[in-house]
Structure formats: C-alpha cells, structure tokens
Amino acid sequence: MRALSARMLAPLLAAVSVFAIACASPPEAEKKAADQAASSATSAGAEKYAPSEFAAMTAAMKKAESEMSSKAYKEAKASYESAKDLADKAAKAAVAGKAAAEAAAKAEAEKQIADLEARWKDVQAKAEASAKKMKADQKAVWDADAKTVADGLDAARSAVATDAAGAKEKLAAIPALLDKWDADLTALAAPAKDDKKAATKK
Numbered sequence: 001m002r003a004l005s006a007r008m009l010a011p012l013l014a015a016v017s018v019f020a021i022a023c024a025s026p027p028e029a030e031k032k033a034a035d036q037a038a039s040s041a042t043s044a045g046a047e048k049y050a051p052s053e054f055a056a057m058t059a060a061m062k063k064a065e066s067e068m069s070s071k072a073y074k075e076a077k078a079s080y081e082s083a084k085d086l087a088d089k090a091a092k093a094a095v096a097g098k099a100a101a102e103a104a105a106k107a108e109a110e111k112q113i114a115d116l117e118a119r120w121k122d123v124q125a126k127a128e129a130s131a132k133k134m135k136a137d138q139k140a141v142w143d144a145d146a147k148t149v150a151d152g153l154d155a156a157r158s159a160v161a162t163d164a165a166g167a168k169e170k171l172a173a174i175p176a177l178l179d180k181w182d183a184d185l186t187a188l189a190a191p192a193k194d195d196k197k198a199a200t201k202k
Contacts, residue, residue, distance in 0.1 A: 026068065027077035034061065034080040037087035046090040049097030053090035060086050105164035112171055113156050119178050120149055126185040133188050145177050 038061055046054040064079035127134075127142060134142065152174050160167040 026071075026073055027080055030077050030080035030084070031064070031068065034064065034084040034087065037084045037091070041087045041090040041094060044091045044094040045098055046094040048094075049101060050090050050093035053086065053093045057083060057086040057090045102164065105168075106160060109156070109160045109164040109167045109171075112168065113153065113160065116171060116174050116178070117153060119182075120153065120174075123178055123181050123185065126189065127181070130185050130188045138184075142181070145181065149174050149177055 038057060041050075041054065041057060046057070060079060060083035064076050064083050067073075067076035067079055124146075127146075131139075152170050155170040156167040159170060
C-alpha cells in the first residue's frame with residue numbers, strides 16, 4: 001500500500017511543482033501587452049484628451065511594476081492585464097476627446113472668421129465714404145493694411161477645415177488693424193472745426 005501510495009503521490013507532487021514554478025514566473029507576456037497598449041494610449045494623446053482614463057492606466061501600470069519588482073508575479077499578472085484594459089479604454093477615449101476638441105476649435109475659428117469679416121465690411125464701407133479725405137500717405141498705409149486683412153481672412157478660411165489652430169493664428173493681427181482703422185476713419189469722417197463753425201453761423 002505504501003509503495004502504491006508513493007507511486008501515485010509522485011506524479012501529483014511533480015504536477016504541483018510545475019504549477020508552482022509556472023506561478024512563480026514573471027508575467028512577461030502580460031507586461032509586454034500592457035506596455036504596448038500604454039504606449040498606444042500615450043501616442044493617441046490620452047494624457048491631454050482623456051486625463052482621467054490616462055491617470056487610471058498610469059496608476060495600474062505603477063501597481064503592476066511594483067508587484068513585479070516585489071516578485072509578486074501572480075498579482076503583477078492580474079495588474080498588467082487590468083492596465084492593458086485601462087490603456088485600451090484610454091486610447092479610445094483619447095481619439096473621441098481629440099475629435100471633440102478639434103470640432104470645438106473649428107467652430108470657434110469659423111465664428112471668429114465670420115465676426116472679423118463682418119467688422120471688415122463695416123471698416124471698408126467707412127473707408128470708401130472717407131476716401132476723398134484721406135491723404136496720400138494715409139491711403140498708402142490703408143492699402144497695405146487692407147491687403148494684410150484680406151490675405152489673413154483668405155488664409156484662415158483655407159486653413160480652418162484642417163487646422164483650426166493655424167487658422168486662428170492667421171487671424172491674430174487682424175483685430176488690432178480693424179480697431180485702428182475703425183478709430184481713424186471715424187475721426188476722419190467727423191466734421192472739421194471750420195465746418196462746425198460754418199454750420200453754427202448758418
């Protein structure tokens with residue numbers, strides 16, 4: 001009986017030993033998968049566009065690495081698997097977040113273009129009304145600034161569909177020019193002092 005028991009026990013002990021060794025092995029495959037997923041999430045802009053998901057992924061990765069360093073391989077394996085899932089979620093959230101941010105930036109840029117175009121039409125109308133009062137040097141400056149405004153608006157319209165931030169940059173100089181000419185043309189259109197005196201005498 002003892003011999004039989006020993007024969008039956010030996011394979012069982014061997015199986016237990018193999019299982020123990022397997023459990024004691026570092027979860028390299030899970031670590032690699034988690035690292036790759038985390039890298040993809042970072043490349044997708046998760047830190048900027050999906051900050052909460054990125055933070056959860058980062059915490060899970062740190063936990064897994066700590067367990068790996070402590071040779072708690074069973075726990076590390078589970079943590080790496082969790083980190084990979086969180087990284088995948090972070091990558092998807094980043095793609096969606098980036099798309100939403102780009103749509104919002106485009107809408108904002110389009111509104112800015114429309115507002116500046118409306119202001120530009122008003123300024124042009126004032127310039128036409130005051131054209132005869134402009135001196136030669138002022139007319140030259142107006143022509144140069146008018147070209148700057150028109151070119152900037154055209155460039156912004158062309159860029160807004162694919163690069164909203166770039167479109168806004170092309171508009172950066174326009175508001176100040178419109179403010180300047182709005183004030184200058186308003187002053188130019190105002191009656192001169194002599195005209196006021198003449199009107200008072202009448």
